[in-house]
Amino acid sequence: MRIAVLASGSSGNATVVEAGNSAVLIDCGLSVRRLEGRAAELNFDLQHLTAIVVTHEHGDHIGGVGALARRYKLPVYMTHGTFIASSFGEQRGIDVHEISPHEPFSVGSLQLHPAPVPHDAKEPCQFVVEFEGLRIGVLTDFGSETQHINQHFANCNALVLEFNHDPLMLDACEYPDSVKDRIAGRLGHFNNQQAVQLLAKLSVGPLCHVLAAHISERANCKSLVEQQLAATLSGTNVAWDVAHQDRASAWITV
Numbered sequence: 001m002r003i004a005v006l007a008s009g010s011s012g013n014a015t016v017v018e019a020g021n022s023a024v025l026i027d028c029g030l031s032v033r034r035l036e037g038r039a040a041e042l043n044f045d046l047q048h049l050t051a052i053v054v055t056h057e058h059g060d061h062i063g064g065v066g067a068l069a070r071r072y073k074l075p076v077y078m079t080h081g082t083f084i085a086s087s088f089g090e091q092r093g094i095d096v097h098e099i100s101p102h103e104p105f106s107v108g109s110l111q112l113h114p115a116p117v118p119h120d121a122k123e124p125c126q127f128v129v130e131f132e133g134l135r136i137g138v139l140t141d142f143g144s145e146t147q148h149i150n151q152h153f154a155n156c157n158a159l160v161l162e163f164n165h166d167p168l169m170l171d172a173c174e175y176p177d178s179v180k181d182r183i184a185g186r187l188g189h190f191n192n193q194q195a196v197q198l199l200a201k202l203s204v205g206p207l208c209h210v211l212a213a214h215i216s217e218r219a220n221c222k223s224l225v226e227q228q229l230a231a232t233l234s235g236t237n238v239a240w241d242v243a244h245q246d247r248a249s250a251w252i253t254v
């Protein structure tokens with residue numbers, strides 16, 4: 001089972017998880033052409049995708065989904081809230097499957113476990129993907145930790161986790177106050193300190209890879225995230241890396 005993040009950040013997100021004879025793309029906030037370029041970096045043929053799964057209706061997650069679904073004739077899975085908050089009701093020729101954010105479902109040989117998350121979208125969820133007892137979690141775009149999140153994303157073998165911003169850098173950056181409040185709010189995005197605290201709880205058990213994701217280009221810097229990851233995970237067997245906006249990550253295999 002393997003995962004790669006093709007793009008991560010407020011300009012577009014896409015993550016591929018592959019196992020057995022199936023592969024799912026979680027979100028697509030990029031154009032088809034850009035996504036094809038990222039897939040080529042990974043030697044991954046998008047024809048191998050089984051489906052697209054959408055976490056929520058924000059443009060950096062859903063902006064490229066319609067075009068990709070039509071181009072590669074892929075079914076799209078999303079919650080009812082995401083469906084009604086997006087333009088998918090008006091888009092023709094797309095096979096949309098509505099999911100419950102509380103119930104697991106299958107995409108080919110993969111089992112997807114959605115979890116509702118606190119984020120300022122209509123019915124957002126994030127996913128654990130399971131294959132033959134192995135679990136990979138993707139957890140971004142949530143503003144606060146919940147008991148349910150802690151339970152749901154425990155016992156993952158690999159985890160993509162949001163390290164959106166550094167609170168001091170967010171405070172000092174040129175965003176309007178309303179945007180800063182939204183990002184730092186309980187329905188916004190996780191900051192570095194929150195992420196390492198959550199990671200300390202989740203890095204017991206089988207976790208062996210962490211990929212820091214959705215890193216703000218204006219209110220964070222990768223070296224700061226790397227320092228925090230190194231400090232938190234030193235002495236553990238957990239390997240870590242950071243995901244990029246402008247290029248694909250390496251494959252992580254579990």
Ligand SMILES: [Zn+2]
Binds near residue numbers: 013214
């Ligand atoms: Zn986002």
Ligand SMILES: [Zn+2]
Binds near residue numbers: 056058141
């Ligand atoms: Zn979002």
